[in-house]
Every structure is written in structure tokens, then in C-alpha cells.
Amino acid sequence: MARKKATGTTRPARKKARVRKKAATRVAAKKTTAGRKKTARKAPAKKSTTRRTTRKKAGTAGTTAGRRRTLKGISDIRRFFHRNEVPIYFVSATPFNLLGMEEWVRNFYYINYIDCFDGHHPTALIPQETPHRPFESIEDIVNYLVSHKEVHDIVNAKGKLCPDREKAKGPNGKAVFLMFDEETEKLCEELGLEVAFPKAKMRTKVDDKMETTRIGNRAGVPSVPNVLARVDDYKSLRKVSKKLGRDLVIQTAYGDSGHTTFFISNEKDFRKHEEDIVSAPEVKIMKKIKCRGSALEACVTRHGTIVGPLMTELVGFKELTPYKGGWCGNEVFAGAFDRRIRNQAKRMAMKFGDELKRMGYRGYFELDFLLDLESSKVYLGEVNPRITGASSMTNLSAFAHADAPLFLFHLLEWMNQPYQLDVDELNNRWADPDNIDPWAQMVMKHPSEEVGRITRAPKSGIWEMDDAGNIHYLRMQTHRRTVQFENRAFFLRIAGPGDYLYEGADLGILVSRGRFMTDEFKLNRRGRQWIKAIHSQYESMPISADKLEPDVQPADVGGFKML
Numbered sequence: 001m002a003r004k005k006a007t008g009t010t011r012p013a014r015k016k017a018r019v020r021k022k023a024a025t026r027v028a029a030k031k032t033t034a035g036r037k038k039t040a041r042k043a044p045a046k047k048s049t050t051r052r053t054t055r056k057k058a059g060t061a062g063t064t065a066g067r068r069r070t071l072k073g074i075s076d077i078r079r080f081f082h083r084n085e086v087p088i089y090f091v092s093a094t095p096f097n098l099l100g101m102e103e104w105v106r107n108f109y110y111i112n113y114i115d116c117f118d119g120h121h122p123t124a125l126i127p128q129e130t131p132h133r134p135f136e137s138i139e140d141i142v143n144y145l146v147s148h149k150e151v152h153d154i155v156n157a158k159g160k161l162c163p164d165r166e167k168a169k170g171p172n173g174k175a176v177f178l179m180f181d182e183e184t185e186k187l188c189e190e191l192g193l194e195v196a197f198p199k200a201k202m203r204t205k206v207d208d209k210m211e212t213t214r215i216g217n218r219a220g221v222p223s224v225p226n227v228l229a230r231v232d233d234y235k236s237l238r239k240v241s242k243k244l245g246r247d248l249v250i251q252t253a254y255g256d257s258g259h260t261t262f263f264i265s266n267e268k269d270f271r272k273h274e275e276d277i278v279s280a281p282e283v284k285i286m287k288k289i290k291c292r293g294s295a296l297e298a299c300v301t302r303h304g305t306i307v308g309p310l311m312t313e314l315v316g317f318k319e320l321t322p323y324k325g326g327w328c329g330n331e332v333f334a335g336a337f338d339r340r341i342r343n344q345a346k347r348m349a350m351k352f353g354d355e356l357k358r359m360g361y362r363g364y365f366e367l368d369f370l371l372d373l374e375s376s377k378v379y380l381g382e383v384n385p386r387i388t389g390a391s392s393m394t395n396l397s398a399f400a401h402a403d404a405p406l407f408l409f410h411l412l413e414w415m416n417q418p419y420q421l422d423v424d425e426l427n428n429r430w431a432d433p434d435n436i437d438p439w440a441q442m443v444m445k446h447p448s449e450e451v452g453r454i455t456r457a458p459k460s461g462i463w464e465m466d467d468a469g470n471i472h473y474l475r476m477q478t479h480r481r482t483v484q485f486e487n488r489a490f491f492l493r494i495a496g497p498g499d500y501l502y503e504g505a506d507l508g509i510l511v512s513r514g515r516f517m518t519d520e521f522k523l524n525r526r527g528r529q530w531i532k533a534i535h536s537q538y539e540s541m542p543i544s545a546d547k548l549e550p551d552v553q554p555a556d557v558g559g560f561k562m563l
Contacts, residue, residue: 071419074403074426080417081105081408087155087173088411089193093141095124096492096509097178097391099479104405111151113141116460116493121478125154138179146175146187155191174414178387196414198361198385206361206385208253209284216380219355221348224249224370224379226286231277234270240285247288251382252280261325263288291370292521293381294337295330297394298349299409300362304423305353308394308406309436310345310369312336314443314516317523319531321445322503329442330390331515332397334433337371344378345369346431352383364410366390389443392511396480399435439480440516442527444534446495446505452540453500458508460493463533471533486514489530501540510534 071077084106090098095110102108102123110124117124127150135141145151155173174196175188182200197203205211213223229240231250241248250273252260262273265288270277277283293313299306314320314329321328337345349367356365366388368381387407395405403426412419429435462474465487480490489512495505516527523531 068416068418071417073420073422077408077412077419077421078104078404080415080419081404081411084108086415088196089155089173089175090177091142091145091151091175092178093138094492094494095121096494097387097389098176098395098407099392099492100396100481101405101407104408105411109154111145111154113145114494115496117476117478118459120476125150127151139181139184142177142180143183143187146184146191146193152191155193174411176387176411194414196411197363202359202361203385206356206359206365206383209251209382210253210282212380212383213284215355215359215383216352219351221352221380223381224286224289224291224372226284228282228284230280230282231285233278234267234274237264237270237277237285244285244287249286249288250277251284251286252276253282259323259326263324289370289379290373291379292373293327294345294369294371295366295388295390296345296349296369297364297366297388297390297406298353299364299406300353300357301409301413301421301423302362303421305350305357306406306409306423307346307349307353307427307430309397309399309430310337310342311390311393312517312521313368314523318447319523319528320442320447322447322449327389327443328445329440329516330393331438331440331517332393332436333438333515334436341371341376341378342431346427348378348380350427352380356385361385362413364391364407392480393439393441397439398437399430399432402435403429438514439511440514440527441509441511442516442531443509444507444531446501446503446507449503450542451500451502451544452542454495454497454538454540456537456539457493457496457499458491458534458537460491460508462488463491464488465529465533469529469533471530471537480511483511483513486512486526488512491534495538500543501538507538508534 071080081104087107087109088105089109089111090101091111093113094116095112096116098110102110108123110121112124112126115124115126119126127145127148130148132144133140135144173193175193176196177184180195180197180200181204185195185200188195206215210228213226213228216223225244227240227244231237231240237248237250246265248264250262250264254260260276262269262277264270264273293315295311295313297308309332311330311332313327314331315327316323316325317328345367348369352367353365356362364387366384366386368383370379370381371377372379391407394400395407400406409421459473459476460478461476462482463471464474465471474488477490483490489510492509492511494508495501499505510530512530514526516524516530518524
């Protein structure tokens with residue numbers, strides 16, 4: 001009894017206790033193992049959560065940091081550019097073609113040769129002029145600018161546009177141009193800038209009017225009845241063009257604003273332009289038709305070709321240009337063409353863009369169309385594989401403000417940024433007449449042969465016209481967005497005090513709401529009043545050719561397309 005009392009259990013009881021203890025130990029071991037396995041399974045999940053959080057934070061730091069989230073639709077695209085950290089430089093003689101883009105794209109800058117705003121544009125750099133050889137083309141001006149030390153300082157974050165080296169992206173920037181060549185590409189590569197356009201070699205090929213015709217033929221986009229051939233003399237011209245009739249239009253491979261478009265009806269006409277025609281390895285000979293010119297800008301993207309509205313063109317008005325057949329402005333308004341013609345032009349542009357894409361081209365381009373007024377057929381005129389003088393009309397109209405400027409879709413193709421876009425939906429929306437507000441622009445050239453030096457010129461900004469047709473300067477403005485009424489207009493000055501006047505010199509561009517032409521596509525009264533009023537703001541001192549400064553001729557100061 002004493003022993004039992006001492007242990008508090010009997011032998012069978014102790015055996016059962018040992019069995020229960022072992023069982024309890026095994027259960028505890030299983031729980032411990034299961035807990036370890038459970039913990040091991042949870043660990044990766046915790047790590048994955050941390051990784052997702054890190055990515056999310058990196059993605060919000062800026063458009064160039066962290067994992068690239070696919071942009072889905074217009075809202076994402078607009079936000080992407082408002083947060084853009086990559087410097088984008090528009091390098092050209094003037095800022096005209098992309099004016100206002102700085103309000104859509106953060107870190108968008110202009111580098112120009114001509115100071116259109118007298119130093120008042122907030123994101124424009126006008127490098128101090130240094131000695132250079134005479135300019136013979138817009139490409140010469142661009143290469144001069146890209147080579148300029150002040151531009152190098154800007155790109156390398158030493159200049160006034162980018163004073164903070166820590167915040168600037170320096171050589172990771174991108175450059176866009178109106179015109180450039182292979183030398184420009186080499187200079188940009190040395191500077192660390194990416195040219196955000198197809199290669200100059202491809203652009204030159206597409207820009208060739210003969211190649212344009214062939215591209216159109218492949219795409220199913222017809223030109224005015226024509227023949228491509230070499231012409232040695234008037235006799236050979238008549239031989240190759242006998243099916244095209246008596247009245248002909250001849251174009252050489254390159255040229256602008258009517259410089260290299262010749263109207264030939266007889267041998268006398270031919271003699272006037274014989275040197276230009278016979279020196280070309282090949283020319284485009286077209287049947288002359290009674291037509292109306294129109295223009296349309298588009299953009300080849302990875303998702304298809306985006307098409308802007310069909311615009312009418314101001315062509316050959318002697319008050320605006322000395323060149324017969326020369327482009328001198330545009331109008332965009334809902335009633336310019338009927339729905340059938342608009343849809344036909346849109347389909348042609350999409351076909352042409354698809355063919356360009358097959359060639360490896362991407363980005364912005366413009367098509368000129370010719371509407372045969374007798375047959376109502378729409379023909380391909382020419383292509384400009386770049387931004388153009390009509391780009392301000394396309395990118396600043398109501399439909400662009402409702403969605404995004406066409407040029408933003410061009411930039412997207414060079415931003416290393418995935419995005420999704422319903423191109424068909426966008427094209428249908430932009431084609432809706434309710435989304436097109438009426439605007440017009442006139443490109444003013446000096447129409448006479450007199451040579452002089454400008455002593456007074458109108459300022460860039462908003463001008464207002466009274467009932468008598470007199471104008472006064474209202475305020476400084478960097479683009480047209482605050483033009484609210486048809487008695488006001490935005491003027492961008494190109495030729496200023498100290499510049500030379502000569503035949504064909506670019507004076508400036510005038511943009512206003514409404515129209516400058518009649519329904520018969522002649523200059524209307526308002527258009528003529530504005531032309532006269534702007535010309536009245538210019539004063540010059542006549543100069544004879546032999547009084548020009550040494551080595552200076554009119555062609556050296558802009559005797560080529562500036563816009």
C-alpha cells in the first residue's frame with residue numbers, strides 16, 4: 001500500500017501512461033512538421049507580395065522607370081505624356097509645325113534658328129548665331145543647330161532649359177525634325193540623341209514623287225493618269241505622253257510649294273522649264289485636270305493607320321505666293337467635302353499607310369489628294385513622309401483636343417512603351433463632322449521681285465481687326481488657342497527686322513477661326529483684308545542686288561521651304 005501510495009499508480013497504469021505520452025509526442029511532432037511546411041509555403045507568397053509592391057512604386061515614379069505597364073486607351077496615353085521625363089527636342093528653323101505641343105508633352109522643347117517670339121517662348125532656345133556657310137536647305141539649318149555648342153550644353157544638362165543636371169536626362173533625349181538628312185543622324189548619334197523618325201534614307205525614297213506613284217499603285221491608291229519617263233526634248237515628251245492629251249503637268253522627283261511643278265501646253269511652255277525637265281533622270285508626266293487640292297495627315301502605328309480630317313488647300317493665290325500651283329495654306333471645316341469623298345480619302349490613306357508599314361515605315365506622314373471636279377474621282381497627289389505645314393491644323397483642332405494630337409501617336413512609336421488602341425474607333429470618331437471645328441491658315445510669302453531689308457515687322461501673337469479692316473496687336477501668345485472670334489487671328493512672324501525681303505521669302509503664318517475662302521475656293525473678303533493688313537505692318541528699305549552684303553544672296557537667307 002505504501003508503495004502504491006508513493007507512486008500514485010499501479011504498473012498497468014504506468015504502461016498506459018507511457019503509451020499516451022508517446023502518442024502525444026508523435027502528434028506534437030506532426031504538428032511541428034506541418035507548421036514548418038505551412039510556414040515554408042507562406043514564405044514565397046510574402047516575397048511575391050513585396051516584389052509586386054516594389055514594382056508598383058517603381059512604375060509610379062515616372063514613365064521611364066520600373067516595369068512598363070501597358071497603356072490602355074486615350075486616357076492612359078494622355079497621362080503618360082503629361083508625366084513624360086524624356087527630353088524631346090523639335091529642331092527646325094521655326095517652331096511653327098508643332099506649336100502648342102509643349103502643353104501636351106512634358107519636357108518638350110524647341111530649338112530654332114529664327115526667334116519668332118522675341119525671346120518670350122518659355123520652352124524655346126534660339127542659339128546665338130555663329131559663323132556658318134550659307135544655308136541652301138532646311139537640312140543645313142538643322143545640322144547647324146545640332147552642331148551648335150549651346151545645343152550640346154542643353155542636351156548635356158548645362159544650359160538654361162535644363163539647369164539641374166540631377167533632374168535632366170541628358171543624352172537620353174529624342175529629336176524630331178521637319179527635315180533632316182543622314183548627316184543629321186550622325187550628329188545626333190554623337191550627341192546621344194535618338195532621331196524619332198524613320199531613317200533619312202527611307203524618307204528620301206518615299207518622298208520621291210516617282211516612288212510615291214509606285215507605292216500608291218501597289219497599295220491600290222491611283223494617281224492622275226500619268227507616265228513616268230525620262231524626257232530629252234519636247235519631241236520625246238510628246239511621244240511618251242501622247243495618251244495624256246495636249247495639256248500636261250510635269251513634276252520632278254523633289255520640290256515643294258510649286259517650285260518643281262510645270263504646266264506644259266506647247267513648246268514655248270516647255271522651253272521655260274527645259275533645263276529642269278531634261279536634267280532629271282525621270283519625271284512624272286500627268287494629264288492636266290480641273291481639280292481641287294486637299295490634304296490629309298496620318299500616322300502609321302503598330303495598331304494600324306490613324307487618319308486625320310480631310311483639309312482643303314489654298315493654292316497659287318498671287319497675294320500669298322509667287323509660285324503658280326504653290327501651297328499657301330489650309331482650311332479645315334465639316335462641309336469641305338461630302339461624306340463619300342471623305343470616306344474615300346480615308347480609305348486611300350489607310351491603304352497607303354499599310355503599304356508604308358510593309359516597307360518598314362512608321363510614324364507621321366501627309367498625303368495630298370486631287371479631286372477631279374468633272375469626274376469627282378479622288379487621286380493621289382504626293383506624300384510628305386514627315387510633319388508638314390498642315391500639322392498645326394491637324395494637331396490643334398477640336399477632335400485632337402478631345403482625344404490627343406496625332407503627333408502623340410507618332411511619339412508613342414519611339415517611346416519604348418506598350419499601348420493598346422482601337423484605331424478603327426478613333427478614326428470613326430475623328431471623321432465625325434460634329435468633331436471638326438472650322439479653322440483656316442494662310443502662309444504668307446513676299447510675292448514681288450523687289451529686294452529690301454525689313455525695318456519694321458508685326459509681332460507674333462494675337463491681332464484684332466476692326467470693321468474698317470485695320471488691325472492692332474492685342475497680346476503676346478505662343479499659339480492660336482485663345483483666338484475666340486473671327487475678327488481675331490494668331491500671327492507667327494518669320495521674317496523680322498533686319499531680314500531680307502525677296503521673291504518667295506516667308507513673312508509669316510496667319511491662323512484664325514472660320515474660313516479665308518469662299519465656297520468656290522477663292523479668297524474671300526476677310527482673307528484679303530487680313531493679307532492687306534499684315535502686309536501694312538511691314539516696312540522695308542529697298543536694296544538693289546549689287547548692294548547686298550558680300551556673299552549674301554536671297555537664297556542664302558531662306559530661298560527654300562521653311563515650313
